[in-house]
Amino acid sequence: MTRAISRGRRAVLAGLAAGVSAVACASQSPASPRAVRIVVDPGHTPAQGGALGVRGIREVLYNDRLAAQLVQALTLAGFDVALTRGPTENVSLEARAQYANARQADLFLSIHHDSAQLQYLEKVTAGDLDAYRTTRPIAGYSIFVSQRNPRFAQSYAFAQVLGEEMRKLGRAPTLHHAEPIAGESRELLAPDIGIYRFDDLVVLRQTVMPAVLLEAGVIVDPADEGYVSDPGNQARMVHAVVVAVRRYVMTAGKTAGRM
Template sequence: MTRRRLIGLAGLIVLAGTVPGIATPAPGISPKLASCPGGPPAVAVDIGHDLTAKGAQSARGRGEFHFNRELAHSIAAALARAGARPVLINAEGDRLSLKARVEQINRTNPALLLSVHHDSVQPHFLQTWEVNGQTLDYSDRFSGFSLFVSRRNPQASASEQFARAIGEQLTSKGLRPSLHHAEPIKGENRPLLDSTLGVYAFDGLAVLRGTRAPAVLLEAGCDQASQ
């Protein structure tokens, strides 16, 4: 199977794992993946953050890591149904340095890497509300998905192809990208490579930069939204 075909297929599978009710695509794909030279391709699914540094707290007080882990398991299941070999990175939520995370990914020698995250907003966009007696932050200003690639990844062009393939599948089902990461403000101002598909460059992201395979980071939605 060509890399272009694998990237396109992976985009479909990510859609199946991300959007409830969408079946894993195309009967008969599994034998094609299984018959790849060297066996089914490995796809690393990196679970963003960990149980110690849980990432952004949601509008209802839940750590981002838990959302990331649930979605990563869903995507991995869709990959397995399609005949790929998903490799979950840090499924136990151990505290990992970025260097150790990259080393773990590269040891699996994946054909592709997808790092799964949920989005947050800059502090000045946050408001507060009461949830079960707690005062928590929330923001309904932004919604939608975002996809990031590093142009310093050794396979930057293929990384961008992978991101576009995911974006095409998500937008085909009516999901919209979030464009707020391109705003010219502190903490954002990311180069927007494709406004229709929500693809950004974030060259310094260690996991994307250091992984040898084509790599994409998915921000699946804003966990600080009230809904």
């Protein structure tokens, strides 16, 4: 049965993250300055659209929209940002990780929108479209890291600041992925800020830089879908991610040219 991580283990993870970051910075000599490289990964593809939301819209469209806004904001903030795929491209999970590795990215962020297991869903219609809706409220963001990522400690460090900034938006994280049911049972590392461990996520375990997956909201929950579809809330979520990236870079002691 899944259980929340103990305070002691969380302290160890935080300390490990700080230690690894300090060693990494100390071991690299200054080079010609360059912007911090970030790869943003819009989850799913046109061919495999992901979750079907309460409005009958596939998850991939939500992911593409938020990822595009995020790329623009991170670029304006001075980061060197690239997408793993365009809105019309069908790119495999392995190819996304390979792209980020070849680009020598400093940070990888995969953008998704969430659903729930079928036992908590009912099939409905949205106009003439099939759709799914939760039978009970399931709302909030969640963040995933993989211990199979070679920079797990740094991944967790970024997940922490991302969770803190998302929490400041006034939304609680969704904890339904920790339920001991088929398809869930994920280890909940930080229940207060919604961090889960999911070791087998391909884009997290095959990337060689710190990597995190963000589920921005639950699109099968009518209220939460309304939240993530609101342009003002999208802007606030994008701002939270940008602030989290800045905090991570500063905390890790990583400045342009020293990543």
